[in-house]
Amino acid sequence: MCLAVPMQVLELKENTAVVDMGGTRRAVRLDVIDRPPTVGDYVIVHAGFAIHCIDEEEAKITLQYFEEIFADETSR
Amino acid sequence: MKHLDEYRDPQLAGKLIDKIKALSRRPVRLMEVCGTHTVSIFRSGIRSLLPPSITLLSGPGCPVCVTATEEIDKFIKLGQQKDTIVATFGDLVRVPGSSSSLQKERADGADIRVVYSTFDALDIARRNPSRTVVFLAVGFETTAPTIAAAVKEAKKERIDNFYIIPAHKIIPPAMEALLAGGELAIDGFICPGHVSVIIGADAYRPVADKYHIPCVVAGFEPVDILQTIYMLLSQIEEGKAAVEIQYRRAVNFTGNEKALALLSEVFETCDAPWRGLGTIPDSGLRLRDNYRALDIETKFDLTVPRTQDHPGCSCGDILRGVKTPLDCALYRKVCTPSNPYGPCMVSTEGTCAAYYKYHD
């Protein structure tokens, strides 16, 4: 439940962002994020909400790690 | 950005382990409070790479696991109410209560729906205006603001069939309770990453100051965790007990202001029951007066009889770090992820489930 995965913002709507995780598009809410993201930013997502906007350079690395986890989890 | 390259260096983990080995002189016990760290530590095999002087303990950081049996029993009783839909995150469904589980209730006809987000629960309420929809509000400070957002939206939109049952837990008071118990010697805390995104690292100052225990907020990559261990060891060797942040790309000292404002608009702290730790003062969240009508207990009487856990299950001791799953006679023999006897085997973040998956 607490595995918050960084996802890239593809599109912004009123109070939601469409984010990408390994090719899956997902809408997340922006009610609680620290600062409004722009398209291309990575956000930490928790239970359908973006909770933090993180540095892109850092996000790429974290993302690779989480992608491995994702592959692992879905192949179970 | 400073230190960025280090995170990219594939050899960094090895170098960090060498540094840790060189620094580690006496036995230390470090507790990772967060269940996501527990899984990350097991997955990456960090335990087996560390020198034997360093023991990693898993703490009370799996939200489903620390939910008390009396709360689970209330959820089950809720599922038995007429015209009620229970919306919940997935892991809770299989947690055994005193005599049933949400899963069993569902098999008997209760309407239990797994949702991904609180707003999915709100949608269910919108689509089913004649039924009572209740979200089981379990989780730590990372989850609570998302529930506050849904509560606020429900009130604003007057979705008057939407309720929650508040069962949130706050992490720092539990860390203090562990130390105050005096049963466990801990030399340092690996503090949760995404709880800290919300609350900020300053929230651990009371723990560090009062109990003289170093606290370092960690990210989730193996290198993050190894660096955190190194930072903790350095503090221990120097006799310091400071609050530091390793996970700087996501965490600061003051937290996410917007989320904290939303939290305190909707919730106030209250005493809360924890599995294994008993009732901890100011470690839970209840709705403020302005939102109290959305608490399902204003509508239904959900008092439950004295609870009963499986007598052989040691989840409580495991959550306090005084036992490991290997000390439980049921572990692996009868208690498995497909037939869990306690929540620590149900949740993917549970210590028993992590041992089952990664420990030989």
Ligand code: SF4
């Ligand atoms: S192995 Fe099963 S019975 Fe034993 S402590 Fe863990 S969850 Fe409880």
